[in-house]
Amino acid sequence: MRLKKRIPVxxxxxxxxxxxxxxxxxxxxxxxxxxxxxLEFQFNKxxxxxxxIRERDKYFKNWIGTPTRFIKLSNLTKHIGGAxxxxxxxxxxxxxxxxxxxxxxxxxxxxxxxxxxxxxxxGAGYAGKMLSMAAKKFGLKCKIFMGAKDIERQxxxxxxxxxxxxxxxxxxxxxxxxxxxxxxxxxxWVANCDTTAMCVGSTVGPAIFVRICGWSTSQxxxxxxxxxxxxxxxxxxxxxxxxxxxxxxxSFGFWNEFMDYSKKQVEFIGVEAGGPTKSxxxxxxxxxxxxxxxxxxxxxxxxxxxxxxxxxxESISAGLDYPGISPLHCFLKxxxxxxxxxxxxxxxxxxxxxxxxxxxxxxxxxPSHAFSVAIKEAKKLSKDTIVVINSCGDAYKDKKILxxxxxxxxxxxx
Amino acid sequence: xxxxxxxxxxxxxxxNRPALLTYTVAGDSSKKQSxxxxxxxxxxADILEVGVPHNTPVADGGQIQTSSYRAIKNGILMxxxxxxxxxxxKSKNSKPIILMGYYNMIYQFGExxxxxxxxxxxxxxxxxxxLPWPENxxxxxxxxxxxxxxxxxxxxxxxxxxxxxxxxxxxDMIYYISMLSTTGGKLKVSPNKILQNYNKIKNISPKxxxxxxxxxxxxxxxxxxxxxxxxxxxxxxxxxxxSLNNRQNPVINVSKMVNKLKKKLx
Ligand SMILES: Cc1ncc(COP(=O)(O)O)c(C=O)c1O
Numbered sequence: 001m002r003l004k005k006r007i008p009v010x011x012x013x014x015x016x017x018x019x020x021x022x023x024x025x026x027x028x029x030x031x032x033x034x035x036x037x038x039l040e041f042q043f044n045k046x047x048x049x050x051x052x053i054r055e056r057d058k059y060f061k062n063w064i065g066t067p068t069r070f071i072k073l074s075n076l077t078k079h080i081g082g083a084x085x086x087x088x089x090x091x092x093x094x095x096x097x098x099x100x101x102x103x104x105x106x107x108x109x110x111x112x113x114x115x116x117x118x119x120x121x122x123g124a125g126y127a128g129k130m131l132s133m134a135a136k137k138f139g140l141k142c143k144i145f146m147g148a149k150d151i152e153r154q155x156x157x158x159x160x161x162x163x164x165x166x167x168x169x170x171x172x173x174x175x176x177x178x179x180x181x182x183x184x185x186x187x188x189w190v191a192n193c194d195t196t197a198m199c200v201g202s203t204v205g206p207a208i209f210v211r212i213c214g215w216s217t218s219q220x221x222x223x224x225x226x227x228x229x230x231x232x233x234x235x236x237x238x239x240x241x242x243x244x245x246x247x248x249x250x251s252f253g254f255w256n257e258f259m260d261y262s263k264k265q266v267e268f269i270g271v272e273a274g275g276p277t278k279s280x281x282x283x284x285x286x287x288x289x290x291x292x293x294x295x296x297x298x299x300x301x302x303x304x305x306x307x308x309x310x311x312x313x314e315s316i317s318a319g320l321d322y323p324g325i326s327p328l329h330c331f332l333k334x335x336x337x338x339x340x341x342x343x344x345x346x347x348x349x350x351x352x353x354x355x356x357x358x359x360x361x362x363x364x365x366x367p368s369h370a371f372s373v374a375i376k377e378a379k380k381l382s383k384d385t386i387v388v389i390n391s392c393g394d395a396y397k398d399k400k401i402l403x404x405x406x407x408x409x410x411x412x413x414x
Numbered sequence: 415x416x417x418x419x420x421x422x423x424x425x426x427x428x429x430n431r432p433a434l435l436t437y438t439v440a441g442d443s444s445k446k447q448s449x450x451x452x453x454x455x456x457x458x459a460d461i462l463e464v465g466v467p468h469n470t471p472v473a474d475g476g477q478i479q480t481s482s483y484r485a486i487k488n489g490i491l492m493x494x495x496x497x498x499x500x501x502x503x504k505s506k507n508s509k510p511i512i513l514m515g516y517y518n519m520i521y522q523f524g525e526x527x528x529x530x531x532x533x534x535x536x537x538x539x540x541x542x543x544x545l546p547w548p549e550n551x552x553x554x555x556x557x558x559x560x561x562x563x564x565x566x567x568x569x570x571x572x573x574x575x576x577x578x579x580x581x582x583x584x585x586d587m588i589y590y591i592s593m594l595s596t597t598g599g600k601l602k603v604s605p606n607k608i609l610q611n612y613n614k615i616k617n618i619s620p621k622x623x624x625x626x627x628x629x630x631x632x633x634x635x636x637x638x639x640x641x642x643x644x645x646x647x648x649x650x651x652x653x654x655x656x657s658l659n660n661r662q663n664p665v666i667n668v669s670k671m672v673n674k675l676k677k678k679l680x
Contacts (some may be wrong), residue, residue: 016549027517029544029546029591030547030569030572030591032573043639174469174470183470186472191596192594193571196592294516294521295470296470304522307523308519308522309470310469
């Protein structure tokens with residue numbers, strides 16, 4: 001299995017949509033073949049169309065707000081005493097997380113194909129909130145599928161979706177989390193694909209959704225590259241990019257522009273959710289050696305039992321609470337371009353406390369996983385190493401959980 | 415010699431009616447009971463589809479999901495599914511069996527080992543919901559080599575070009591999904607429109623036995639008498655749920671229902 005240079009990773013799949021010959025594909029019911037083919041055709045054409053790119057960039061710039069900040073965490077750097085610690089504050093983006101890029105592109109595509117309704121899944125509620133924002137902006141009706149457990153624990157985002165006029169449809173099957181929301185959303189699309197566009201909230205699902213999402217979030221690394229060059233004159237000789245990994249959209253987007261650099265120069269570190277220390281359940285298929293299986297239309301490493309039933313996951317961060325992982329990351333793992341590890345619930349909480357103590361930054365529980373590993377590793381790294389963590393979400397949505405785990409005062413005062 | 419699935423169609427054609435295909439989930443509501451249901455509906459149905467329960471089904475509606483979760487909760491394993499089929503096949507008057515499920519279950523079991531077990535237990539055909547054409551080419555060839563019918567699916571969204579390719583690669587039986595829906599949806603397209611599409615398929619591929627499924631119930635079944643075969647699934651699964659809720663015997667109730675369905679076709 002080989003990663004090719006000078007070809008975007010999203011375009012390195014084969015004819016049937018498999019990366020490295022085995023990750024991804026289109027394991028979908030016959031009914032979805034046609035809408036998927038239509039979307040492929042449309043996207044392949046538009047991604048090279050200058051007027052479409054201009055349109056995308058216009059909305060990215062004026063509506064989402066680009067670039068998001070790239071800042072040095074000086075106090076944290078001093079406290080840790082190793083590598084220089086920086087953050088790309090993607091939570092600056094309109095709506096407060098990276099999910100806005102994919103949502104915007106899907107709405108632009110839906111508009112162009114004459115669809116009137118767009119549906120999507122959500123875990124942490126960001127993907128749903130952003131889709132509801134973009135749908136409102138572009139005059140589309142919007143339905144969001146969300147696990148009942150996630151609705152309970154991510155209320156601020158649920159309120160935002162409703163305020164934007166979206167229907168939030170609770171999903172009560174299975175573990176009542178993201179995995180069930182994606183299934184239900186796909187089922188709804190099977191029944192309504194003639195009138196309705198679907199947005200998958202991360203770099204998962206049938207191959208075309210993986211590609212569109214990766215293409216959209218790559219905005220993050222385009223900005224970062226320019227910011228690094230502006231700051232340091234060139235891409236630093238020792239650069240380490242830390243990102244949390246749920247489905248893998250923010251991490252892929254954070255890394256994409258640096259793919260062709262050697263990993264000695266630009267290392268990618270993906271941090272999965274290890275779950276509670278005491279629990280056997282986790283949401284870290286790449287870290288804990290899960291087997292390849294099929295989930296939501298794609299072959300990937302996925303938590304499952306020996307029969308092929310998908311296993312429930314457990315994580316304090318709803319956004320990472322998913323048993324599978326993008327085929328792109330399976331590919332980056334097996335080609336050894338990226339390194340993957342996990343942080344537990346407790347470690348993420350601790351990292352959140354450290355970051356908020358030293359910096360004026362409030363990463364949500366998802367990026368707190370990445371901060372945890374970055375802080376640990378930065379200690380042992382030389383001062384000329386540049387560590388960058390993608391702070392891809394804001395902790396406002398996690399207020400309830402933070403209050404419960406760390407006490408009211410802590411959640412409030414920060 | 416004709417395979418058992420083709421024979422079943424031949425027999426129903428002789429009787430001037432569509433073949434009746436049922437769908438029940440293996441292990442619903444228990445391993446023993448699902449076997450009893452199969453045995454008891456054998457009298458009326460021509461071909462039995464047996465669902466292999468999966469916990470992340472992307473094409474099943476509520477009724478079948480409920481049945482599947484019940485079966486999984488009761489601990490059904492792949493080996494149990496084969497045991498149920500094997501025991502069923504020992505009964506007098508057994509009918510052809512088609513296993514229907516999702517690809518991950520086959521993938522984890524191992525394609526070759528799966529087909530070997532299918533053969534050993536007496537499975538006659540396979541429907542794999544999320545292994546569409548042309549991705550299914552290699553596997554469907556393997557099935558053929560093992561004398562197992564791989565049943566291709568067609569839907570209202572299938573393009574003419576795909577239709578030609580799919581029917582060309584299909585075995586003796588093909589399955590037309592009547593409308594854009596998960597299983598268990600209400601019939602939202604007129605029977606005439608559905609039969610029009612069905613006839614399009616028959617014109618391209620007159621020799622293949624084509625069944626219609628999705629939205630077929632006691633209420634709608636008699637409108638489709640010109641088809642080669644008709645599949646009833648969700649209504650039966652719903653009847654099992656209803657029986658359990660009312661503390662009645664699902665075996666008797668389902669059997670009654672399938673009898674009624676059959677009568678509507680004669
Ligand atoms: C803030 C935040 N970070 C990360 C994720 C994980 O998703 P992904 O790996 O696709 O970026 C989510 C998902 O909801 C999220 O809300």
